[in-house]
Amino acid sequence: MLKLYHQWTSTCSKRVRITLAEKKLEWVSHHISLKDLEHLEPWYVKLNSEGVVPTLDHDGKILTESNFIIEYLDEVFPDNPLRPSDHYERWKMRNWMHRFEAVLHKNINTISFVKQNRIKRYEAFSEEELLNFLSHQVNAERRASYEKRIRNGVSAAEMVFAEDRIAEVVDEMNIALEGKSFLNGDRVSLADISVAPFIERIEANALNQLTDWTKRPHLGSWWSTMQELPSYKKAFDFTMPN
Numbered sequence: 313m314l315k316l317y318h319q320w321t322s323t324c325s326k327r328v329r330i331t332l333a334e335k336k337l338e339w340v341s342h343h344i345s346l347k348d349l350e351h352l353e354p355w356y357v358k359l360n361s362e363g364v365v366p367t368l369d370h371d372g373k374i375l376t377e378s379n380f381i382i383e384y385l386d387e388v389f390p391d392n393p394l395r396p397s398d399h400y401e402r403w404k405m406r407n408w409m410h411r412f413e414a415v416l417h418k419n420i421n422t423i424s425f426v427k428q429n430r431i432k433r434y435e436a437f438s439e440e441e442l443l444n445f446l447s448h449q450v451n452a453e454r455r456a457s458y459e460k461r462i463r464n465g466v467s468a469a470e471m472v473f474a475e476d477r478i479a480e481v482v483d484e485m486n487i488a489l490e491g492k493s494f495l496n497g498d499r500v501s502l503a504d505i506s507v508a509p510f511i512e513r514i515e516a517n518a519l520n521q522l523t524d525w526t527k528r529p530h531l532g533s534w535w536s537t538m539q540e541l542p543s544y545k546k547a548f549d550f551t552m553p554n
């Protein structure tokens with residue numbers, strides 16, 4: 313059985329939901345409320361030592377890291393393959409996935425904190441509640457970053473830096489997509505799936521410099537195709553359970 317611990321709006325959770333839909337796999341949902349800090353509860357941290365979503369339970373085998381989860385799913389369930397067969401293309405796919413996590417995710421997270429007004433979750437905290445929240449963060453880097461953002465906010469310079477880093481990756485994607493439907497050729501791959509939720513987040517954050525598709529037409533047409541995929545729609549249609 314496949315059981316996914318995930319959150320409805322989480323970008324990394326969407327990667328896994330798109331993959332499950334592409335591969336037409338049945339799965340059981342366990343929704344984790346980030347707002348209620350369920351991801352920091354001891355029972356969940358036992359499954360995911362970073363205290364983040366998603367986590368996959370496959371017949372008792374626990375998997376974390378969304379990019380590795382989707383690669384695992386493609387390896388274990390060979391129908392509807394999502395990895396190119398050529399080894400060099402496969403390296404390119406993995407290199408994209410690494411950049412999407414290390415550069416896009418990291419920097420979009422900075423921007424979303426401001427644009428999605430995430431500070432709202434924390435501004436009502438007393439000093440004691442804030443220290444309690446921070447003490448539950450299992451990852452020291454995440455703890456330090458939260459403390460800095462909650463106490464000092466995000467500076468204009470940090471926002472510009474984050475947007476510049478994102479621009480580097482979307483520019484590379486636009487060049488790579490010239491004459492191709494998808495990042496690895498004419499079939500959707502894990503690289504496309506890995507990045508789609510982040511392009512949606514760039515749009516949701518109204519980063520207009522980055523989403524003016526006349527400047528990046530190949531990326532723009534890829535993005536139109538991605539949003540029409542039934543798997544994309546299914547993953548995004550998942551809403552918060554009652």
Ligand SMILES: N[C@@H](CCC(=O)N[C@@H](CS)C(=O)NCC(=O)O)C(=O)O
Pocket residue numbers: 322323324325346351363364365366376377378379413
């Ligand atoms: N590298 C991890 C990152 C997971 C991650 O950062 N998940 C976010 C949601 S997209 C999360 O759980 N955040 C918890 C928090 O905001 O405290 C992965 O790909 O699975």
